[in-house]
Amino acid sequence: MLHVPLDERSYDVHIGHFDAEEVADKIAAAVGKPSAVAVLVDEHVVLVSPRLPALLAALGRRLPRVQSFRLPRGEAAKNLTAVERSCEWLAQAGYDRGSVVIGIGGGAATDHAGFVAAVYLRGVAYALCPTTLLAAVDASVGGKTGVDIPSGKNLVGAFHQPRGVVADLGFLETLPEREAAAGMAEVVKAGLIGDAALFTKLESLGRSAFASAELTSAVAAAVKVKIGVVSEDERESGRRAVLNFGHTVGHAIETASHYQLLHGEAVSLGMVAALRLGEARGVTAPGLASRTQALLDRLGLPVDVKPHLTRETLAHVEVDKKRRGGAVHFVFVPRPGEAVLCDLPLDEVKEQVAAAF
Amino acid sequence: MLHVPLDERSYDVHIGHFDAEEVADKIAAAVGKPSAVAVLVDEHVVLVSPRLPALLAALGRRLPRVQSFRLPRGEAAKNLTAVERSCEWLAQAGYDRGSVVIGIGGGAATDHAGFVAAVYLRGVAYALCPTTLLAAVDASVGGKTGVDIPSGKNLVGAFHQPRGVVADLGFLETLPEREAAAGMAEVVKAGLIGDAALFTKLESLGRSAFASAELTSAVAAAVKVKIGVVSEDERESGRRAVLNFGHTVGHAIETASHYQLLHGEAVSLGMVAALRLGEARGVTAPGLASRTQALLDRLGLPVDVKPHLTRETLAHVEVDKKRRGGAVHFVFVPRPGEAVLCDLPLDEVKEQVAAAF
Numbered sequence: 035m036l037h038v039p040l041d042e043r044s045y046d047v048h049i050g051h052f053d054a055e056e057v058a059d060k061i062a063a064a065v066g067k068p069s070a071v072a073v074l075v076d077e078h079v080v081l082v083s084p085r086l087p088a089l090l091a092a093l094g095r096r097l098p099r100v101q102s103f104r105l106p107r108g109e110a111a112k113n114l115t116a117v118e119r120s121c122e123w124l125a126q127a128g129y130d131r132g133s134v135v136i137g138i139g140g141g142a143a144t145d146h147a148g149f150v151a152a153v154y155l156r157g158v159a160y161a162l163c164p165t166t167l168l169a170a171v172d173a174s175v176g177g178k179t180g181v182d183i184p185s186g187k188n189l190v191g192a193f194h195q196p197r198g199v200v201a202d203l204g205f206l207e208t209l210p211e212r213e214a215a216a217g218m219a220e221v222v223k224a225g226l227i228g229d230a231a232l233f234t235k236l237e238s239l240g241r242s243a244f245a246s247a248e249l250t251s252a253v254a255a256a257v258k259v260k261i262g263v264v265s266e267d268e269r270e271s272g273r274r275a276v277l278n279f280g281h282t283v284g285h286a287i288e289t290a291s292h293y294q295l296l297h298g299e300a301v302s303l304g305m306v307a308a309l310r311l312g313e314a315r316g317v318t319a320p321g322l323a324s325r326t327q328a329l330l331d332r333l334g335l336p337v338d339v340k341p342h343l344t345r346e347t348l349a350h351v352e353v354d355k356k357r358r359g360g361a362v363h364f365v366f367v368p369r370p371g372e373a374v375l376c377d378l379p380l381d382e383v384k385e386q387v388a389a390a391f
Numbered sequence: 392m393l394h395v396p397l398d399e400r401s402y403d404v405h406i407g408h409f410d411a412e413e414v415a416d417k418i419a420a421a422v423g424k425p426s427a428v429a430v431l432v433d434e435h436v437v438l439v440s441p442r443l444p445a446l447l448a449a450l451g452r453r454l455p456r457v458q459s460f461r462l463p464r465g466e467a468a469k470n471l472t473a474v475e476r477s478c479e480w481l482a483q484a485g486y487d488r489g490s491v492v493i494g495i496g497g498g499a500a501t502d503h504a505g506f507v508a509a510v511y512l513r514g515v516a517y518a519l520c521p522t523t524l525l526a527a528v529d530a531s532v533g534g535k536t537g538v539d540i541p542s543g544k545n546l547v548g549a550f551h552q553p554r555g556v557v558a559d560l561g562f563l564e565t566l567p568e569r570e571a572a573a574g575m576a577e578v579v580k581a582g583l584i585g586d587a588a589l590f591t592k593l594e595s596l597g598r599s600a601f602a603s604a605e606l607t608s609a610v611a612a613a614v615k616v617k618i619g620v621v622s623e624d625e626r627e628s629g630r631r632a633v634l635n636f637g638h639t640v641g642h643a644i645e646t647a648s649h650y651q652l653l654h655g656e657a658v659s660l661g662m663v664a665a666l667r668l669g670e671a672r673g674v675t676a677p678g679l680a681s682r683t684q685a686l687l688d689r690l691g692l693p694v695d696v697k698p699h700l701t702r703e704t705l706a707h708v709e710v711d712k713k714r715r716g717g718a719v720h721f722v723f724v725p726r727p728g729e730a731v732l733c734d735l736p737l738d739e740v741k742e743q744v745a746a747a748f
Contacts, residue, residue, distance in 0.1 A: 185479050191513045
C-alpha cells in the first residue's frame with residue numbers, strides 16, 4: 035500500500051494481485067459511508083474481463099445501492115458527450131451528493147469517471163480500479179481528470195483527488211501485449227526521472243518485468259516516484275512538469291500519428307528523442323540514450339524516432355508551445371533518477387532534435 | 392466595494408454605475424498580469440447594449456490579447472455543447488493556463504463562463520461583469536458555476552471562485568422590466584433571510600427600488616447577505632442552504648412551468664409558499680406572508696401560488712427530495728432577517744403546502 039499525502043485529503047493506492055473480496059474491502063474502506071454507489075465501467079472490461087462480475091457482486095455486499103453503467107470503450111469515453119451521458123444516468127438514477135462514483139477501466143475510463151465525479155452536482159467523491167498497466171501507473175496519482183475536445187487531448191478537465199485507488203494487476207491478464215508494453219513506458223520514465231534503482235532493475239529484468247511478482251514491485255516503485263513529485267506540487271505549477279519527460283516530442287509524435295500510436299509508444303519515442311537531445315547539449319550523460327533505447331526495445335516498445343520526425347510532428351511541438359505561452363518547457367534526464375527542467379527556444383529544439391537523428 | 396473573504400483566495404465585488412474605463416480599471420486590477428484575455432459575452436448583450444463596445448475597447452487598452460467570443464443568448468449557453476464550443480475556441484485561439492476568462496452577461500452567461508474557466512486546461516482564472524439584476528445578486532458571490540443537462544438545471548458544474556466581479560448597473564438600462572422584477576426577487580429573499588433593514592427599506596421603496604441610487608444600495612445589501620452566508624460555508628455543506636429559501640417549492644414550480652416562468656418569478660411564488668407553510672406550522676410570525684406577498688406584488692412579481700400547486704409541481708418536489716437523499720430540506724423565515732433550516736418528511740410538506748392555499 036502506498037500513501038498519497040495531500041493538503042486537502044490524503045488517500046491510499048493499493049497495487050497487487052487481489053481477489054474480488056479484497057478489492058471490494060479496500061474500496062469500501064476508502065469511500066466510507068456513501069448514500070449510493072455508481073460504478074462507471076469501460077465496456078471493454080465488461081466484455082473481456084472474467085473478474086468484473088465477482089467484483090461488482092462483492093461491492094454490492096458491502097456498499098449501498100450499487101449500480102453500474104457501461105462506458106464506451108477506451109478513448110470513446112473521453113469526450114463531453116460521453117460525460118453528459120454518464121451525468122444524465124446518474125441524475126435519472128437519483129444519485130445525490132453523498133454518492134460515490136467508482137471508475138473501472140483503462141486510463142480513458144478512469145479520466146472520464148474522475149471528471150464526471152468532479153462535475154456531477156459540482157463534485158462527488160470517487161475511487162478508481164485501474165485495469166491497465168498505464169492506468170495503474172498514470173491515473174493512480176495526481177488527481178488529473180479530463181476529456182478531449184476536437185482541438186486536443188485533455189484540454190477540458192479538473193483536479194479532483196480520489197478517495198482511494200485499487201489496482202488489481204489480475205485485470206492485466208486480459209490486456210493485449212501491445213498495451214502492456216505501452217504501459218511499461220511510463221514505468222521506465224519513472225525510473226529515469228526519479229528512481230535509478232528501478233531503472234537498473236528494469237534493465238536486468240528485460241521482458242521478465244511483465245511477470246507477476248516483478249510487475250507489482252515495478253509498478254509500485256513507479257507510482258512512488260509519481261507520489262513524490264505530485265505531493266510536492268499538487269497543482270502542477272512547477273516541479274510536477276518533470277512527469278512530462280519524453281512528452282514534448284512524444285505528444286507531438288502521438289498527434290501526428292493521428293493516434294495510431296498508443297500514448298506509451300509515443301512516450302517511448304519521445305524519451306529517446308529527449309535523451310539524444312540531452313546528450314547533444316551535454317546535459318545527459320553519454321550512453322544513456324543508447325541504454326534506454328535498448329531497454330525500451332527489449333520491452334517491446336518502438337524506439338526508431340527518425341521516421342517520425344516529419345514536418346507535421348515538428349508543427350505539433352509548435353502548437354504545444356503556443357498553448358504554454360511561448361517557450362518549450364523541456365525535461366532533461368542527466369542520469370537515471372534525476373530530472374531537470376529547461377525553457378528552450380522552439381527553433382533550437384526543432385533543429386537539435388532533427389540533427390540528433 | 393464589497394470584499395468576499397475566502398480561505399483560498401479572496402476577491403472584491405464592485406456594484407454601481409460605472410463608465411467603461413472604471414469597469415476596465417477594476418477588472419484589470421482584479422486579474423493581475425494574464426498572458427491573454429478571453430471575453431465570453433452573451434449574444435443578447437452584444438445585440439442590445441450600447442455599453443459593450445466601449446468596455447471591450449477599454450479592456451483592450453489595459454490587458455494583453457483581448458479577444459471576444461459570442462455565447463448563445465441566455466439559457467442557450469447553459470449546456471455542455473456550448474461549453475465545448477467555448478473551450479474549442481479558447482484552444483484554437485491559443486489561450487494558455489496563464490490566460491483569464493471574462494464573462495459578460497446574465498446569469499446563464501456568467502455560469503457558463505465560470506464553468507468554462509473551471510475546466511479549460513483544468514482551470515484558468517476568471518472575472519465577471521454581470522449585466523442583469525439577477526446575475527449581479529446571484530452570480531457575484533458563491534463561486535458556483537455550471538450548466539444544465541436534460542435531467543435538470545445546474546446538475547453539472549464546479550466550485551470556482553472569480554478573481555473579481557464588477558456589476559455595472561448601467562447595463563440594466565437595457566434589461567426588460569420583467570427580468571428586472573425577477574432579479575428583485577433575490578433582493579427580497581436576501582432581506583428576508585439576513586437583513587431586516589433591507590426588507591423594511593424595500594417595503595418603503597416599493598417600485599422606486601428600481602431607481603438607480605436606491606438600486607445600488609439594495610443590490611449591495613443583498614450581495615452582503617450572501618457574502619455573509621457563503622464565507623461561513625464555502626462548499627455548501629450546511630448553513631449555505633438558507634440561500635435556498637423559497638427554492639424548494641419555487642424550483643418545482645419553475646420546472647413544472649417548463650421554464651415559462653423566470654427563475655425569480657418562481658422564487659417569488661416559492662417564498663410566499665414557504666412563508667405560508669411557516670405560518671401554518673407556527674414557525675413564521677403571523678402576517679409576514681401577507682406583508683411579503685404585498686411587497687412582491689408591488690415589485691411586479693407573481694404571488695398567486697394556488698394555480699401552480701398542480702400534481703406535476705408536487706412531483707417535482709419529490710424528485711428534488713430523492714436527489715438530496717431522502718428528506719426535504721426546508722428553509723423557514725421566522726421573522727425578517729432570520730432563517731432556520733429543517734428536514735421535513737415529504738408528505739407533510741405536500742399536504743401542508745396544499746392546505747395553506
